[in-house]
Amino acid sequence: MMRIGLLASIVALLLGAPLVLSGHVVGVLTTALIAVLFAMAFNLLSGRAGMLSFGHAAYFAIGGFAVIHAMQAVEKGLLWLPTPLLPLVGGVAGLIGGLCAGYFATLRSGVYFSMVTLALAELLHAIAPNLGSIFGGEVGLTTMRMPWTSFDYGNEVHVYYTVVAWVVLCIGLLYAYNQTLFGRLTVGVREAERRVSFLGYNLHHTKIIVFGVSAMFSGIAGGLLAFTTESINYSILGMGMSASVVLHTFVGGSGVFFGPAVGAFVFALFGSLVSDMTKNWLLYQGILFVGIMMFMGDGLAMLWLRIVNEFKERNWSALKLRALLLPPGLLVAAGVVTLLELTSRILDQQYAAIVSRTKAWPPVSLYGFNWNPTALATWLVPILAIGAGAGLVFLAISRAGREAAPRAALAGEHAR
Amino acid sequence: MTKDIIQLTDLRKRFGESEIIRGVDLGVKRGERHALIGPNGAGKSTLFHLISGLYKPSSGDIRLNGDSIAGLAPHLITRRGLSRSFQITTIFPRLSVYENLRIAAMARHGRRYALFSLASKATVINRDTDELLELVRLTQARDKFAGDLTYSEQRALEIGMAIGPGADVILLDEPMAGMSREETHYMLNLIRDITQGKTLLVVEHDMEVVFSLCDRISVLVYGEVIASGTPEEIRSNGRVQEAYLGEVPA
Numbered sequence: 011m012m013r014i015g016l017l018a019s020i021v022a023l024l025l026g027a028p029l030v031l032s033g034h035v036v037g038v039l040t041t042a043l044i045a046v047l048f049a050m051a052f053n054l055l056s057g058r059a060g061m062l063s064f065g066h067a068a069y070f071a072i073g074g075f076a077v078i079h080a081m082q083a084v085e086k087g088l089l090w091l092p093t094p095l096l097p098l099v100g101g102v103a104g105l106i107g108g109l110c111a112g113y114f115a116t117l118r119s120g121v122y123f124s125m126v127t128l129a130l131a132e133l134l135h136a137i138a139p140n141l142g143s144i145f146g147g148e149v150g151l152t153t154m155r156m157p158w159t160s161f162d163y164g165n166e167v168h169v170y171y172t173v174v175a176w177v178v179l180c181i182g183l184l185y186a187y188n189q190t191l192f193g194r195l196t197v198g199v200r201e202a203e204r205r206v207s208f209l210g211y212n213l214h215h216t217k218i219i220v221f222g223v224s225a226m227f228s229g230i231a232g233g234l235l236a237f238t239t240e241s242i243n244y245s246i247l248g249m250g251m252s253a254s255v256v257l258h259t260f261v262g263g264s265g266v267f268f269g270p271a272v273g274a275f276v277f278a279l280f281g282s283l284v285s286d287m288t289k290n291w292l293l294y295q296g297i298l299f300v301g302i303m304m305f306m307g308d309g310l311a312m313l314w315l316r317i318v319n320e321f322k323e324r325n326w327s328a329l330k331l332r333a334l335l336l337p338p339g340l341l342v343a344a345g346v347v348t349l350l351e352l353t354s355r356i357l358d359q360q361y362a363a364i365v366s367r368t369k370a371w372p373p374v375s376l377y378g379f380n381w382n383p384t385a386l387a388t389w390l391v392p393i394l395a396i397g398a399g400a401g402l403v404f405l406a407i408s409r410a411g412r413e414a415a416p417r418a419a420l421a422g423e424h425a426r
Numbered sequence: 427m428t429k430d431i432i433q434l435t436d437l438r439k440r441f442g443e444s445e446i447i448r449g450v451d452l453g454v455k456r457g458e459r460h461a462l463i464g465p466n467g468a469g470k471s472t473l474f475h476l477i478s479g480l481y482k483p484s485s486g487d488i489r490l491n492g493d494s495i496a497g498l499a500p501h502l503i504t505r506r507g508l509s510r511s512f513q514i515t516t517i518f519p520r521l522s523v524y525e526n527l528r529i530a531a532m533a534r535h536g537r538r539y540a541l542f543s544l545a546s547k548a549t550v551i552n553r554d555t556d557e558l559l560e561l562v563r564l565t566q567a568r569d570k571f572a573g574d575l576t577y578s579e580q581r582a583l584e585i586g587m588a589i590g591p592g593a594d595v596i597l598l599d600e601p602m603a604g605m606s607r608e609e610t611h612y613m614l615n616l617i618r619d620i621t622q623g624k625t626l627l628v629v630e631h632d633m634e635v636v637f638s639l640c641d642r643i644s645v646l647v648y649g650e651v652i653a654s655g656t657p658e659e660i661r662s663n664g665r666v667q668e669a670y671l672g673e674v675p676a
Contacts, residue, residue, distance in 0.1 A: 191532050191540035191548055194521075198529045201518035208478065208516070210504035210533040210591045219539065 024174050028167045040170050042278035044234045047177045049258040049270035050184055051227030056256075057264030058188065059220045060200025061116070064124045065131025066228055067251030072107040073100030073229025074236035074246060075145060081153040081237070093158035094172050097233035104229015105222050112221030116214060119203060131252055138244035150243030173234050180227055185267065187223065196220050257295075261302050263309020272311045290354055297346070331410045338406070341399030348392040351376050356383055429492070431456040431595060431625050432477065432508075437486035437496075439469075439476055439649075446472045448649035449486070454595075454642075459626040461636040464646035465669070470629045471513060473646065474599050477627075478510045479503040490595065504533070509593035511584045513600050519573030523564050526572050526583055528555040530590020554590075561620055562586035578609040582616055589620060596621055598628040602635050614639060637661075645669070 024043075028036050048070055056062045080099040083089035091099070115126040138145040145151075155163040163169060187193045198206050199216060207213040236242045254277075262273020277295065284291040306313050320328045355361060355374040365371055373380040381388045430453035439447040446469045454460045462470050475481040477488055479500035488496040495503050518526050528545070531554040537543065546552075559565045562582045567575060572583055581601055588596050601617060602610045614635055617626070630636050636643060637657045644654040647669045653660060660666055 186544075187541070189544050189546065191528075191537050191543050191545050191551070194525055194545050195529055195532065195538075197521055197525075198518050201520055202516050204512070205516045205518065205587065206529075207499070207501045208504055208510060209530055209587065210501050210509075211538050212499075212501050216538070219541070223541075 021178060024178075025171075028170055033166050036166050036170050038279065038282045040166065040173050040238055041235070041282075042275050043173050043177045044231050044238070045254075045258060045274040045278045046271045047180055047234065048228055048231035048255050049262065049274035050181055051224050051231060052255045053259050053264050053270040054184060054187070054196075054227070055220060055224035056259060057270070058193075058200060059196045059217070059224075061119075061217065061221070062124050062256070063115075063221075063224075063252075064128035064256065065252050066127070066224075066255050067247055067249070068111065068127075068131040068134050069104045069108050069225035069228040070232035070235075070251060070255075071134075071242075071244075071247045072225075073097075073104040073232030074242045075151070075232075076100050076103030076229070077233035077236040078151045078153055078242050081155065081240070082151070084156055085154055093156050093161070093163060094175070096237055097172075097176050097230050100233020100236070101226045101230040104232065105226035107229070108225020109218060109222040112218045112225065116217035116221055128249075128252070131247065132249070135244070135247040135249075138247055145244045146242070148244070150241060150245075152241040154240060155237065169238050173238065176230060176234055180230055181271070184227060188267070192219070257299055261299060261309060263311040263313075265308055266311040266315065269309050269311035272314070273309065276310065288351065288354075290350060293350065294347075327410070331406060334406045334410075335403055338399040338402035341395050342403070343399075345392040345395030345399060348376070348395070349389075352381060352383070352388065352392070429456060430454060430489075431491060432627065433487075433489040433492075434473075434477070435487045435489070437473075437476060437488060438484045439472055439481060440484045445484075446649050447476065447483075450646070450649070450651050452644055452651055452654065454625060454627055456625055457623065458642055459621070459628070459640045461640040461643045462627060462629045462646055463631075463633075463636055463643060468646045469649040470646055471599060472649075474510065474597055474627075474629060477503075478508065478597060504591055504593065507593050508595040508597070509588040509591055510597035511581070511588050511599055511601060513603065515577075515580045515584050517572045517580060517584050517587060520571060522569050523572055523575065523583060524555060524559065524568045527558045527562075527586055527590060528552065530587040531555045531558060533591035558586050558590055561589075563616065578605055578613060581605075581613065585617065585620055589624070593624070595625045595627070598626065598630075600629055600631065602630055602632050610635060 024039075027039060031039070048066075052063065052066050055066075077096050077100045080089060080091060080096055084091055084093070084096070111127070111130050115123055115130065118126055139148050155169075157163055161168045161172075188196075195206070195211065195216065199213070199220065203213055206216065232246075235246075255274075258274035258277050259270040260273070261277060262271065263269030280298070281291065281295065284294055288294075302310065317329070317332065319325075320332075352374065355376065356371075361372075361374070371383045373382045375381070432452070432454040434450050434452040437447055437450040437452075438445060450473065462473065464470055472481065476483050477495075479495070479498050479502070482497045486496070487494055490503070490506055490508055493506070495506060495508070498506075518529070521529075528551060531551050532538070532540065532548075534554065535551055537548070537551065540548075556565075559568055562585065564575075564579060564583060564586070567579060572580065575583060585596070585598065585601065588598075598617070602613060605613060610632065617628075617639065626640075628636075628640065630639075640657065642655065643657055643660045644651050645660065645663075645666050646652075652669060653663045653666050655663070
């Protein structure tokens with residue numbers, strides 16, 4: 011019941027967002043939602059069926075290109091299709107592409123499967139610039155959205171609502187998929203392939219279908235992106251797109267239905283917010299990813315569920331520990347960010363030019379202060395912050411560990 | 427005389443230079459509980475893999491109900507009514523016991539691509555799943571993760587999954603391995619109950635189990651069946667004594 015309430019309020023927030031947010035932020039939300047759908051589609055294959063694809067950008071892109079071609083056809087009057095239904099073309103293209111590629115990729119399991127998906131996507135990426143009529147060469151393809159009834163699609167709000175509708179619909183369908191008999195079998199494929207085939211299921215066909223469905227929803231996501239930007243370029247087929255969907259899914263947590271959505275949403279917002287502030291944003295994204303994988307390997311959504319559970323069980327000691335860890339954790343983060351920002355400013359080419367010209371190290375500006383790079387304090391402050399924060403974290407964990415130890419040992423005994 | 431439900435004729439399997447199964451002839455009658463015994467490395471598991479389709483035979487024939495199944499893919503063999511357990515328990519550990527058995531029951535009804543049927547609405551399948559649960563005596567553990575069950579419960583679940591698709595021939599690969607005396611005893615009764623009216627072919631090292639469970643025994647040594655007969659016949663067979671039983675203190 012609480013979950014339905016939470017979902018309803020998220021949808022309500024999404025619907026109300028354009029009323030209060032600026033056009034730019036609505037645009038950011040639109041791309042974030044597309045990333046959400048892509049990650050959810052990817053996780054059907056990777057999380058539910060246990061098949062980690064390293065080339066999912068291919069099906070995302072196929073959907074995108076298909077929608078651009080459909081839009082061009084509509085523009086020329088060659089095709090009749092209401093504008094809001096255009097992303098459907100991406101789904102059909104993704105499905106066909108996924109079934110074809112899936113036929114080959116699913117002949118192998120595990121790492122070999124991942125490598126085949128990677129190779130197929132890179133293959134497409136490599137030949138795409140030469141297939142000008144399909145992929146528009148190096149420049150790519152552009153087109154225009156046609157108006158539909160009272161939606162003239164001239165502003166981003168109309169696009170936004172279309173994207174919201176598609177994303178909500180597709181996530182609903184993905185949820186329904188998991189509730190079907192075939193959806194349950196899909197998890198069986200992840201758990202024990204051999205058992206699936208010895209129960210009388212054709213393992214290869216089963217995997218092809220899962221691959222196809224995942225590619226279909228990826229294609230819709232790609233289609234939505236093309237629909238939003240009215241343009242597409244072969245670079246979308248690159249490794250970066252395939253990697254980012256893996257990143258989003260694991261950051262959010264592939265074991266929870268909404269995990270990938272959380273990861274994609276957080277990272278998309280993080281990317282757009284932080285990239286406005288610093289050019290090192292990709293570095294921070296990487297650090298964040300490594301940190302999450304090291305300290306909460308099952309993802310942000312699982313962390314959230316744990317906290318909710320601790321509240322329900324009135325496990326105050328666990329919650330107290332989390333609260334105690336937060337300030338020193340933030341202190342470490344602040345120290346690391348300060349060090350990195352100072353270093354990147356000093357390593358900047360312009361700064362280097364000034365140094366070589368004036369033979370002096372002028373102060374650099376950060377957080378509205380001037381930091382003298384030759385002063386010890388400049389470096390000592392962030393280093394001390396990191397040290398103190400880390401020390402406090404260790405202290406809190408070891409004290410909590412000592413308190414919880416007898417109980418944990420008992421629990422362990424019980425489990426055995 | 428009842429017809430042989432499984433019939434192996436001059437079955438051979440080579441891995442490179444070495445021949446592991448060297449011309450096996452074996453018949454298993456419908457409805458009997460047949461044990462396959464033999465020293466380690468005799469080729470018992472290989473023979474199971476050949477019958478169930480995991481390996482393709484190098485030569486010879488395997489017949490199930492009179493039809494050749496030699497070289498067929500495992501899922502096709504299962505659909506013809508032969509199913510198996512593995513030496514290493516092969517279940518879906520992070521699914522509930524109920525879900526494990528439901529996937530097995532789905533196969534019985536041929537719902538292999540049921541993309542548009544909600545699991546909660548599949549009444550016939552769910553009823554069969556409940557029956558299976560009861561049969562393997564895991565109704566209490568219904569919502570537990572299969573991976574959290576005790577070892578013997580996991581083995582029982584696997585046997586439940588083997589009969590789930592509606593097979594009448596069940597192959598069990600060392601069902602008692604690693605079990606305590608009480609567990610073995612419990613399992614023995616369970617297997618007797620579950621396989622009522624079905625044909626059972628079982629590889630087992632525990633001779634007590636073999637002699638009390640099975641109607642017929644075949645002895646495999648170095649990839650050849652050296653004897654086949656009732657427990658009494660096997661006990662008194664000189665070659666078997668020499669090759670195998672002699673090693674085991676009775």
